[in-house]
Amino acid sequence: MSKARGNLVEGLITLMIGLGLWLFAGDVEVPLVTLTKVGVVMMCVGGALVAAGFWRAARRGI
Structure with missing residues (x-):
């Protein structure tokens, strides 16, 4: 599995x-912690990983 596909998954x-x-x-x-706030942070991190x-x-192709 390439790094790009790994980041997407x-x-x-x-x-x-x-x-x-x-x-x-x-x-x-x-x-x-408040789980709804943790959920928002996880969505932001997940979105950043998908973008990466x-x-x-x-840049390289899958």
Whole structure:
């Protein structure tokens, strides 16, 4: 698996987990963190990984 494809897969998985936390974990109470905020951060990181994967794919080809 190329680095570009790895970034795309990892980014999509992270983005989907973050979306799930943001949508469905609003009522869950955890000490120190708010799961909806963690979900937003994970979506941002996942989006950055997807963008990096597309960038690498465009530069080298998958």
